[in-house]
Amino acid sequence: MGPARGFTPDQVARYARHLILPEVGGAGQRKLLSSSVLLLGAGGLGSPAAMYLTAAGVGKVGIVDFDTVDASNLQRQLLHGVNDVGRAKVDSAARTLRNLNPDVEVVPIHEHLNSDTAMKMFEPYDIIVDGTDNFPTRYLANDAAHFLGKPLVHGSIFRFEGRLALFDSSHGTGCYRCLFPEPPPPGSVQSCAEAGVFGVLPGIVGSMMAFETIKYLLNIGKPMIGRYLLFEGEDMSFRELKLRRNKACPLCGENPTVHELIDYEAWCGVPAVEPSEAAAS
Amino acid sequence: MPRFRIPGPLRRLSNGEITVEVGGADLGSAIVALDERYPGFRDRLLDDKGDLRQFVNVYLNDEDVRLGSGLSEKVKEGDEISIVPAVAGG
Secondary structure, eight states: OOTTTTOOHHHHHHTHHHHTSTTTHHHHHHHHHTOEEEEEOSSTTHHHHHHHHHHHTOSEEEEEOOOBOOGGGTTTOTTOOGGGTTSBHHHHHHHHHHHHOTTSEEEEEOSOOSTTTHHHHHTTOSEEEEOOOSHHHHHHHHHHHHHHTOOEEEEEEEBTEEEEEEEOGGGTOOOHHHHOSSOOOTTSSOOHHHHOBOTTHHHHHHHHHHHHHHHHHHTOSOOSBTEEEEEETTTTEEEEEEOOOOTTOTTTSSSOOOOSOOOHHHHHTSOSSOHHHHHHO | OOEEEOOGGGTTTTTTOSEEEOOOSBHHHHHHHHHHHSTTHHHHHBOTTSOBOTTEEEEETTEEGGGTTGGGOBOOTTOEEEEEEOOOBO
16 A cells, blocks of 8 residues: 555645655644644744644644734744734634645644643643643643653743753653753743844744654654754754752652642642733733 | 753743853752842742742753652752743643
8 A cells, every 4th residue: 555545635735845755645634634733832933843844734723822913022032923912822823824734733722831731732632732821831841741641742941042852751751850950040040022132033943843743643763852952053052961850859759749630820829821911910 | 060041931030041050969059059149039939948849840851859858859950940930831
């Protein structure tokens, strides 16, 4: 049977470059079309990640964000255009993504991601992609993915620097809490709104998040398991550090003390939004 | 001498230097030497008790020192000490 078996003529044309790749082929493309990914955030990282995952033919792409498009987003958040300013980001995102690939079921989720909603939101999806912009939501996403046994692709950015990891407790990797046992004190770390972000940076890191997600779904190559990638754009360097499970980790260590989702805003001492948004609201 | 790799968020302390070579036989003394050259690093990396802060990671080459010998980790010529603070931007 050929790699094109079971595809419509439109799909054969659309996915031709995947079908011809031995690492993807017909079986891989069918797997992608039956896979689901939940993106946390329709911002800088979420934009390229969502666009590549959708173009690649991931069957179901959920995207959660409660924010609206601001003019200051347009420098890097390619899901949104000038006419979207003031609209819900997930609505703008859904329109862009559906236009990229009608095969994909795009699920816009215009809700707050918090301890009450996270488990229910994550549950239907195969893998979670974290492109959020604040510490409370980073820890929430980490803990919820761990409790559900779902892999979490982590990306973060600041000025000219990016980070990439894949946390997967079912593979015994470390988690975000292994890397950073406690959040920084309120006010000690600047946000992108305060310190700036080079516009192309989320394009690089968000694309790598989509890359690793698809690799993971199709079991291609060597995943970012147990590795923490640092990208430094100013000298265009990539460095890889080891991401090990911390035996003392309160979530995935030998004697865990975190057994359910907590109030992450109270624990971090900051609201689950970027500081500029908190000030504005 | 070991070499510190300074992350973007802390480069204002090192006058923009990306790498800084310092003396010291272990990580703790290397941090003291770094702070003597560029004041402010000790406070960013260590708490009041002199322990590594929980929201900043320090890697010796590619290993997290928190999972090894911490500040007593021996350092030598050619080692790279990376300061990796938590960042959350997206």
